[in-house]
Amino acid sequence: QVQLVQSGAEVRKPGASVKVSCKTSGYTFASYYMHWVRQAPGQGLEWMGIFNPSGGTTTYAQKLQGRVTVTRDTSTSTVYMELSSLRSEDTAVYYCARGGWYVTDAFDIWGQGTMVTVSS
């Protein structure tokens, strides 16, 4: 079955970077967009960016431009999200979510989430 399995919880100090992985299985990796969404404790959902696994192209939310980078490893069907210059307000659960063939498609499969804590 289709699955997205994310890496485990991380703790970082302010100013550091974190890289979260999202390993996919059960479908053709290059055929579906991948999104990243985060959720601060007790807050709503915030879209971070969209990644095209076929061409490796990305579009990020403006507020994260310059700090977020999404990459892929096609040999393992894994997508990575790296966030740099971490601040306390980056403390959140980070999700990868599969889109569809089109940018406008809904997110039908989600990873289990990765808690990232930024604290001195």
Added chain:
Amino acid sequence: DIQMTQSPSSLSASVGDRVTITCRASQSISSYLNWYQQKPGKAPKLLIYAASSLQSGVPSRFSGSGSGTDFTLTISILQPEDFATYYCQQSYSSPPLTFGGGTKVEIK
């Protein structure tokens, strides 16, 4: 950016009730509106896509309607497992693909 406004932000209801949640977009998004359910400590789950299409495996008591700027999610007969937070999301314009603020459905 397109802003998505949900109402109410929370509601109390009883098992068996009919529940309606609304979502308004700051500009027309045609039918590019999706609904998700999230339970505590879990990832969101897709319920409705393209405003009114039921995702595979989702019970038929969930339905969606609307187009343009005004949308509705309805739970026809509320079940115990439906107590959760519900989010709308527009997929018309990227970036960003914005979510509504959420509606928490609690037990009365």
